[in-house]
Amino acid sequence: MGLQIPGSITASKVSSFKECGLAFRLSVIDKIPQPITPWTLRGTLAHTVLDRLYFRYDGAGRTRDIALELAEEVWAEALAEGTLHSLEASSTNLDSFYREMRTLVLRDFEAEDPTNVNAIATELRLETQLGGVTLRGVIDRLDLNEDGTLTVTDYKTGKLPGEVQENERLSGVYFYALLCEKVLGQRPSRVQLVYLRDATRIVASPTEQSLKGLTSRTEAVWRAVCSACEREDFRPRPSKLCRFCCYQELCPAQGGSLSLLDTFKGSRGGRKDAGCTEAADGLGN
Numbered sequence: 183m184g185l186q187i188p189g190s191i192t193a194s195k196v197s198s199f200k201e202c203g204l205a206f207r208l209s210v211i212d213k214i215p216q217p218i219t220p221w222t223l224r225g226t227l228a229h230t231v232l233d234r235l236y237f238r239y240d241g242a243g244r245t246r247d248i249a250l251e252l253a254e255e256v257w258a259e260a261l262a263e264g265t266l267h268s269l270e271a272s273s274t275n276l277d278s279f280y281r282e283m284r285t286l287v288l289r290d291f292e293a294e295d296p297t298n299v300n301a302i303a304t305e306l307r308l309e310t311q312l313g314g315v316t317l318r319g320v321i322d323r324l325d326l327n328e329d330g331t332l333t334v335t336d337y338k339t340g341k342l343p344g345e346v347q348e349n350e351r352l353s354g355v356y357f358y359a360l361l362c363e364k365v366l367g368q369r370p371s372r373v374q375l376v377y378l379r380d381a382t383r384i385v386a387s388p389t390e391q392s393l394k395g396l397t398s399r400t401e402a403v404w405r406a407v408c409s410a411c412e413r414e415d416f417r418p419r420p421s422k423l424c425r426f427c428c429y430q431e432l433c434p435a436q437g438g439s440l441s442l443l444d445t446f447k448g449s450r451g452g453r454k455d456a457g458c459t460e461a462a463d464g465l466g467n
């Protein structure tokens with residue numbers, strides 16, 4: 183009968199499939215929620231603050247004081263909406279969590295000069311068709327440079343990656359460049375990963391050839407996903423990432439069993455605050 187083929191693909195899904203077919207299946211097809219960890223939550227809040235900083239204020243208005251005011255605003259909303267419930271449940275110290283979130287935001291001022299950025303969009307949702315699949319992405323920030331070219335910015339709140347991981351992260355932001363080219367009709371001259379924790383930027387220039395290569399690789403991943411769905415064959419691929427995987431109980435490579443899938447779905451259904459490891463933050467966020 184086969185498994186249901188996903189309706190769309192994103193940069194992180196492409197990366198997830200390449201890392202481990204089984205983890206991809208459990209997340210994307212069986213839709214078992216990934217846990218919300220303190221580290222992913224901190225990253226989400228910092229992203230929201232920076233989104234508001236660049237969206238609401240023009241160059242000169244983007245000061246550290248304004249950034250801290252926005253951090254306070256986002257924090258108050260998170261408290262009021264109960265977003266921080268998972269932190270309270272895991273006994274995380276809220277004061278130090280808040281300080282760390284503010285520090286992440288302020289590191290953007292060390293990594294780049296926000297007053298010198300002409301941001302024309304934040305949290306920009308784009309989608310396009312590619313060989314039978316819908317590509318989707320949300321671009322953290324799109325800047326218009328003085329020479330009329332575009333820069334795509336993606337914030338990262340995890341650790342600065344090693345060389346292999348850096349290429350994988352760049353593939354993700356090249357994916358956004360591909361979306362810009364297809365939807366906006368302009369290939370960005372620059373893409374940058376802003377690593378907030380380390381106040382460091384990794385900058386690259388997409389070329390016609392690099393985006394062509396990315397297109398071919400994405401189509402190949404999509405064909406592999408469709409084929410795995412038809413054959414119901416998503417294999418585990420053990421690696422150092424297994425330590426941070428929340429599907430170990432279902433994974434034959436870890437002594438688990440897929441026969442527990444229905445039980446696991448029932449217990450994990452709305453629960454997103456279980457099982458978190460700090461190192462995982464450096465891998466995906």
Ligand code: SF4
Nearest residue numbers: 202418419424427433
């Ligand atoms: S434990 Fe490892 S091999 Fe198993 S699903 Fe998770 S990442 Fe894949």
